[in-house]
Amino acid sequence: MEEGNRLGGGTEAAGEEGEPEAKKRRLLCVEFASVASCDAAVAQCYLAENDWEMERALNSYFEPPVEESALESRPETTSEPETYVDLTNEETTDSTSSKVNPSENAQQEDGSMFSFITWNIDGLDLNNLQERARGVCSYLTLYNPDVIFLQEVIPPYYSYLKKRASNYEIITGHEEGYFTAIMLKKSRVKLKNQEVIPFPSTNMMRNLLCVNVSVSGNELCLMTSHLESTRGHAKERMNQLKIVLKKMQEAPESATVIFAGDTNLRDQEVTKCGGLPNNILDIWEFLGKPKHCQYTWDTQMNSNLGITATCKLRFDRIFFRAAAEEGHIIPRSLDLLGLEKLDCGRFPSDHWGLLCNLDVIL
Known part of the structure; x- marks a missing residue:
């Protein structure tokens, strides 16, 4: 409007x-x-x-001051974004907020570590989109993760990623409007099959994107979604969470299952759903609830939306189900990405990204 x-x-x-x-x-x-x-x-x-x-x-x-408030991120429109956006094929920028740990890179090369990034890249915000896309890609280049889970991708952004990240295979949940994507590093991750599971009562084009892959001899089931936005759609969001958890439990016992995405969840909604099943853990909680990466949607630190109210939420979450023979892949660390403003004076997204490292027991 x-x-x-x-x-x-x-x-x-x-x-x-x-x-x-x-x-x-x-x-x-x-x-x-x-x-x-x-x-x-x-x-x-x-x-x-x-x-x-x-x-x-x-x-x-x-409702900002409460640590786990019932607050929504910006509602998403179901109409297609403007199609004239042009993300030209330019060199990525070096704007980053964290440093590479050389020892971690070496571990990744020898197969003893598995890493992924999950990020709502806010493609629906067309302002400074080209520079923000370059900013996101600079992080992807810097950390070179094995898998990337993205939400709020739009067609021009998708085309840009295909050009700038040719070393990744990109699987999408849609190719129109806005959608999710999973990017797999071709040199490390072998795609077996993929599946898109519709959310039958969504009003926001949401679904669950699943891919089955193998990494260093380990079978993985990878999932992402952008659950229904806004406080007023809590019931639908909880129904979608139940679908996600059911799908995670249905995966073969031999597979490690990872869901990473923008859940828009509040803690009380997870509680109302009965909590997570015993065999599924929240990686942030598993790692001891580290304060430095608690809030992925923080209007006090992130000015992209121009909201004066202070709002801090953990919308972006990672769920993990170990394979039946436990110990093959173990979560080790979690960090935020995208904390530094770009030259345009804005951040790459209104969400922070999450970088997760896991140990692979060979």
């Missing part, structure tokens, strides 16, 4: 009321709705409850 149209509607309505204060409140509703991606009625409700103070109303809507 274009801001100009919304402003026009608000001004006309205010004029009908004939009150300057009413006009001011209409404009506040428009501004609130624009930031929160909600309708005018919701905006008016929150503003009225907070004495028409914008910051208080937004804080109330997003």
Whole structure:
């Protein structure tokens, strides 16, 4: 929805009321709705409850201070993004926020380590998209992971990745609108088969993308998804989580199963679903809940959305089910990516990426 149209509607309505204060409140509703991606009625409700103070109303809507608040990241539109976006084939930038550990690179080369990145790259935000895409690719080049899980990919971004990351095989959940993708390093990961499992009641084009691969003699089932967004779609999101967990449990016992993606989950939603099954763990929790990589959606640190409210959520999660013969692949470390602003003054995405390293017992 274009801001100009919304402003026009608000001004006309205010004029009908004939009150300057009413006009001011209409404009506040428009501004609130624009930031929160909600309708005018919701905006008016929150503003009225907070004495028409914008910051208080937004804080109330997003519920930020609580460590695990019921807050949504920006809702996604189901319409196709603009198709004129051109991501030209330019050299990647060197903008990074972490340093390479040479010993880890050596371990990866000799097969004793397996690494992957999961990242919602925010392809629906067309602002500075070219530079942000180059920024993402600089991290992929730097860390050279075996597998990359991506969410919010759009067709121009997909085309750019195919050119810039030719050493990866890319499998997508869709090829229209916006979608997920799994990238497999050709020199290390052998693709066996792939499957896309629809979420039957999604309103946001969401599904579960699965690939079966082999790495250093280990059988892996890799999955990614972008679960339903926003607080108002918690029920659908929990239903989708149940589908994910069921699929993880149905995988062959000989396989190590890894799900990594933008879950949009709040802890209480996982609890309402009965928690994770005994044989499936949350890697962040398994590693001792390290504070440095807890929040992957943090509007205090990440200014891309321009939200003044402080919102910290662990939307991006990694679930792990070990193979029946345990000990072949063991999670070792987890770190955030994309913490440094690019030359355009923005971050590669409104989400931080996650880099996960696992030990492979040969």
